[in-house]
Amino acid sequence: MSKSATGFLILTLLSGIFHLSIAENSTATLPLIACAVFGALFLLALIAGRRIKFDPVLR
Known part of the structure; x- marks a missing residue:
């Protein structure tokens, strides 16, 4: 899991x-809306993390 994904999970x-x-x-309160956005x-x-890190030719 990337750092940004971890940060969004915590938020x-x-x-x-x-x-x-x-x-x-x-x-619907502001924290609930923020929870949905995060x-x-x-x-x-x-x-995005899976697509960036996927590289079939590493060797």
């Missing part, structure tokens, strides 16, 4: 936990 988890700790009802960026970083 996703932190914003999700923050949303759960402050939200009393199930409304989650999407995490998936994109994983996909």
